[in-house]
Structure formats: structure tokens, C-alpha cells
Amino acid sequence: MKAMQVDTVVPVPRANRSQPAWQRFSQRVPLVLTYLVLVLIALAYVIPFLWLLSGALKSNHELFASPVVWIPKHWMFSNFVEAFRQFPFLLYLRNTLIIVGCNLVGVVLSNTLIAYGFARVNWPFRNAVFILVLATMMLPFQVTMIPLFVLFTNLGWIGTFLPLIVPSFFGNAFYIFLLRQFFIGIPKDLSDSAKVDGASEFRIYWQIILPLAKPVVTTVAIFSFIHDWGDFIGPLVFLSNNKLYTLSLGIQQIMSANDPRWTLLLAVGVSMTVPVLLLFFFMQRQFIQGISFTGIKD
Amino acid sequence: MNKRSLRTGLLFISPWIVGFVVFTAYPVFASLYYSLTDYSMIGTPRFVGLQNYVNLFSDKVFLTSLANTLYMVVIGLSFITVSTVTIAILLNNRRIKGLSFFRVVFFLPTLVPTVVLSVLWIWILEPDTGLINSILHLFGIPGPGWLASPAWAKPSFILMALWGAGNMIIIYLAGLQDISPALYEAASLDGANAWQKAVHITVPMLRPVIVFNVITGLIGTFQSFAEAFIMTNGGPNNATLFYSLYLYENAFQYFKIGYASAMAWILLIIVLGCTVLLLKFSHQLRPE
Numbered sequence: 001m002k003a004m005q006v007d008t009v010v011p012v013p014r015a016n017r018s019q020p021a022w023q024r025f026s027q028r029v030p031l032v033l034t035y036l037v038l039v040l041i042a043l044a045y046v047i048p049f050l051w052l053l054s055g056a057l058k059s060n061h062e063l064f065a066s067p068v069v070w071i072p073k074h075w076m077f078s079n080f081v082e083a084f085r086q087f088p089f090l091l092y093l094r095n096t097l098i099i100v101g102c103n104l105v106g107v108v109l110s111n112t113l114i115a116y117g118f119a120r121v122n123w124p125f126r127n128a129v130f131i132l133v134l135a136t137m138m139l140p141f142q143v144t145m146i147p148l149f150v151l152f153t154n155l156g157w158i159g160t161f162l163p164l165i166v167p168s169f170f171g172n173a174f175y176i177f178l179l180r181q182f183f184i185g186i187p188k189d190l191s192d193s194a195k196v197d198g199a200s201e202f203r204i205y206w207q208i209i210l211p212l213a214k215p216v217v218t219t220v221a222i223f224s225f226i227h228d229w230g231d232f233i234g235p236l237v238f239l240s241n242n243k244l245y246t247l248s249l250g251i252q253q254i255m256s257a258n259d260p261r262w263t264l265l266l267a268v269g270v271s272m273t274v275p276v277l278l279l280f281f282f283m284q285r286q287f288i289q290g291i292s293f294t295g296i297k298d
Numbered sequence: 299m300n301k302r303s304l305r306t307g308l309l310f311i312s313p314w315i316v317g318f319v320v321f322t323a324y325p326v327f328a329s330l331y332y333s334l335t336d337y338s339m340i341g342t343p344r345f346v347g348l349q350n351y352v353n354l355f356s357d358k359v360f361l362t363s364l365a366n367t368l369y370m371v372v373i374g375l376s377f378i379t380v381s382t383v384t385i386a387i388l389l390n391n392r393r394i395k396g397l398s399f400f401r402v403v404f405f406l407p408t409l410v411p412t413v414v415l416s417v418l419w420i421w422i423l424e425p426d427t428g429l430i431n432s433i434l435h436l437f438g439i440p441g442p443g444w445l446a447s448p449a450w451a452k453p454s455f456i457l458m459a460l461w462g463a464g465n466m467i468i469i470y471l472a473g474l475q476d477i478s479p480a481l482y483e484a485a486s487l488d489g490a491n492a493w494q495k496a497v498h499i500t501v502p503m504l505r506p507v508i509v510f511n512v513i514t515g516l517i518g519t520f521q522s523f524a525e526a527f528i529m530t531n532g533g534p535n536n537a538t539l540f541y542s543l544y545l546y547e548n549a550f551q552y553f554k555i556g557y558a559s560a561m562a563w564i565l566l567i568i569v570l571g572c573t574v575l576l577l578k579f580s581h582q583l584r585p586e
Contacts, residue, residue: 030492031391031393031394034388034391034394035394037388038385038388038389038394038400041385042400042403042404044461045403045404045406045407045461045464046403046406047429048407048418048419048422048429048461049406049407049410051418051422051429052410052414052418055418055421063421064424064427065427067432067435068427068429068432110313110314110317113310113311113313114310114311114313114314116310117306117307117308117309117310117311118310118311121303121306121307121310122303122307123300123303123304123306123307123308124300124303124304126307129311132318133314133318136318136322138517138569138570138573139322139326139566140517140520140521140542140562140565140566140569141521142521142542142545142546142561142562142565143325143326143329143562143563143565143566144321144322144325144326144329145325145549145562146325146329146332146549146555146558146559146562147324147325147326147328147329147332147559148321148325149549149550150328150339150555151324151325151328153339167317167321169313169317170313170314170316170317170318170320170321171311171313171314171317171318176314201306201310205310226409229411230411230412230413232412232413232523232524232527232528233523233524233546236527237550247411247413248411248412248413249413251413251414251417252413252528255417255528262421265417266417266418266421269413269414269417269418270414272411272413272414273409273410273411273414276409276410276411277406277409280405280406280409284402287405288401288405288468291405291465291468291469292468292469292471292472
């Protein structure tokens, strides 16, 4: 998408031997300072994270010990076993996976079709309609949440997964935007020569554009997964049945119970975070490109 | 030909049209209608005109929630913006080795799901045995009560938001890498120092990206809900009762649907107003 490594700082001329020692030193100071500040900030970012991981392996006593225990004496992998035994973790996981999986299908199918319509079919008013699509991105969920709750209640959908699944089959402004940008960049000649051969728009979409768009479709799929995996307010509002609770909602329920066992809570929390971490480490490029790309529009 | 392309285009975007009508346009107008009624989800809505709006502005708790959220926008978002831009500028240095390592470090916290983030931070901010106060203790500084203290509860949330703002750093970094090195070379020839270059080149060139992040951050702050719901439930003394939390309570705990809908519409107007103002303001700052 773009060059990742563009230098913006003019190289400082190398200190040559004719310069006095202090001058050579003073040229190095800013760089050393920058490193020092960056390393300190990086530590502040990484310590809470390691704290989470180590907390899940501590005993209850170590967790609230003073002074702080940094590395648990015995790694309590039993916390995980205990947590899975005490909480309906597998049920929550199953529910979360159902929602995540159905939404992946809905998000990819609907948004690629819609983005194709905006990027590669030339129809009157399409730019005006596209602005409307972008405008919906600014609409807070709080505005539509209440009428949707009333609507889903009347449809008998509350207490089922449907309110969290069905809307994903009808497009999402942000994903449409990302996909459209990519589709526009695919050379027009590809479609034109296919049209000469008598291919329909749908066939061009399915057999030419979609295979070419794998990187951006992957990015959209990752965003969709992350969103649904961690979503809290959606399940809270629409899932009234605790047999349908997702991991997010389940953890909150465990926590609001009286006197939760924190080590177990952290074990469940770590189990919920690790899949996202794995996804990140395998798909780092798509992540970073996707995130960087969102900022580049004026 | 034109007619056919119109038909094809509409066919491709038809899922969006249906979704827009059912899941966006209808709820927006229904919300406006509910905001003019007295409705508790049972029975039929009773039309009361602008009464909900009038009541809201004499509701002390509503005004507190609005003030709390404005605090998070004005102080919190400014702090986060300055911090993330600074970190990105520090990172955007050709002589810094291990850029991709730092990028991963700053990005990792954004991967932690909100619920887990909330659980983790309750424990980090714990006044006696929490991570932050334990570290402060090492330096002989007595730490505040964080989430238990009305004065420190909001700063706690700002700190937590900064920890999760790694995606902003990535976006700023991408924006910085788009700035032409020639600008800096020219400035260096003119004898500009690092600070002058940052103020006269980096920040103006980064303006669109900053505006984008501030608008997204503003909408996000007004919608922020889960953390406060899970961690403090609005306390202590309503210090973290943020706008969307009070809206949720009205709708789904007190079943004041009309009242909550009026709040939703005020939210919509605030978000739109701020966005338009920010864009206007930003155009005035555009370098010639």
C-alpha cells in the first residue's frame, strides 16, 4: 500500500576526528535521549501486559502480595484447569465462535458486493450515495440501540443470536470504505477485457476482483473478528439469556459475582486474549497496514 | 445503457440499501419519535412534546454525566493526542533501530479485549497492592486511591485509554512517513532546529491525520461505555458516570425509553456539531 520506511530526519554529518570530543558527544546526546525515552515508554506499555500474563499463573496469595511478586514461585497452570471447571467457559466460547463465524461470512459477502457496486460499476448518483455511506460511520450506536431493541423484541429475536448476526449481512460503512479503496486501484482493463468476452458483472466480481482482493478482504475479516470477539455492549443489550452469553459478557458476570477468585478471572481473561495475539503475530502485516490505512483520508 | 448501469449498481449495493433503511434510517427516526414521548417499553408511547429535553437540562445527574464526558474529551483526548503524536515523532527517526519491535510493543495493548482490559486495570489501579502504587511506593511516593477517589477516577480512565491508544501511534507514524524528507532538508539548510521543524513542518503536515484521529476519538469518547460499566458503574460519587453509561441506565435499568432517546439525540447533535466545527477549524489551519 505504501512505503513503510521513509526517512524524515536529515542525517547528521558524521563526527570527524578534527572535532573535539565533547562535540562528538553532544551530537550523540539527542539520539541516546530519544532511545532512553522510547525504552521507558515501551516499558510502561509492556509491563501491564506481562503483569496480566503472569497474574494468571500466580497463586491467590501472590496476586495481592505486598511487596509485588513479579514472577510466580510455582506456575499455577492449574488456574486454567480450575477456571474451565468452575465457569461455563466452553459454552461462552462456543457462543462467541458462532457469532464471530456467522458475522465473518456476512461481513465478507455483503461488503465485497457493496464495495464492488461503488467502485467498479459506473452508475448515476453513486458518489452521492457513497457520501451517505460514509456519513453513517459517525452515527453513535446509542442512537439506534433503543429502537433496534424494541424492533428485535417485537420480532422475538431477543434471547437469540439473531440481533448480533443478521445486521452483518447488510453492510458496514467502514468495511465498505476499505474495500472500495482497494477495488478502485485494480486496473480497469481487467474488467473491460472480461466484458468483451461476455462476462457478467457478477462473474467479474466473483472470478476476477475477489481473488485479487485477498489482502484487503483478510484485513476486513481480521477487523470483524476482533470486533465481535471483544464486543461487550451488543451482547449486553441483545442477549438476555445467560445460556447465550459470550466470553466478554461471561467474564463480566463472573466478576460482578460476589468475591470472585481473581486468579481464575485472569486465567479466563488470558485465554480470551491469546487467540487475538496469535492472530496478530501470524498476520502482523495485514494488521499494521489496515490500521495505518484508516488514518489516510482527508 | 445508463439505466442498465443504474440497475446493476443498485443491485450490487442492495444489501446496504436494505440495511440502511432497516438498521439505520428507521431507528434514527424512531429514536427521534421516542424522544418526544413517555414510553417504558410496555404499552404505547405517549406524546409529551419536548418535555424530556426540558427535564434533562434540569437533571443534575445528566449534567454531571455530560461534564464528566467533556472532561474526558477536553483533558483526556488532548493529553492522549499530544502523547501519541510525540511518541510517533520519536519513533519516526531513521537512526532508531528496532522500529518494528517498538511498533509491536505499542500495538499489543489494543489487542486486549475491553472486558479483559477492565479486569486488568482494576487490579493495576488497586490502591494498596496494585501495580502502579507499588511502583510509586518504590520511589517513596504515596499513590492516590485511583478508581476509589472522585478526583483520580477520571485520570485513571485517561491513563487506561492512553495504554490502549497504540493504533493512534501507528496511524500517526504512517502519516509521518508520508511527509517528504525534502521539507526537512530544506529547513535544515535554513538552520532550523529540531523543535522548529516539529512545529513548522511535522504538525502542519500531519494536520489531516490529527483531525481524523481527534474526530474518531471524540466519537469514541462519547460512546465509551463498557469500561465504566464494568469497572466503577459510574462511581465513586458519579465521578465516572459518563454520558453513554447514564443513557444505558435510563434505557435498560429504569426503562425510561423516551428520556434515554432524548439523550441519544442530544449525543447525535453534539457529535455532528463537534465534527463540523473541527473540520472548519482544521481548514483554517491549513498551510498555504
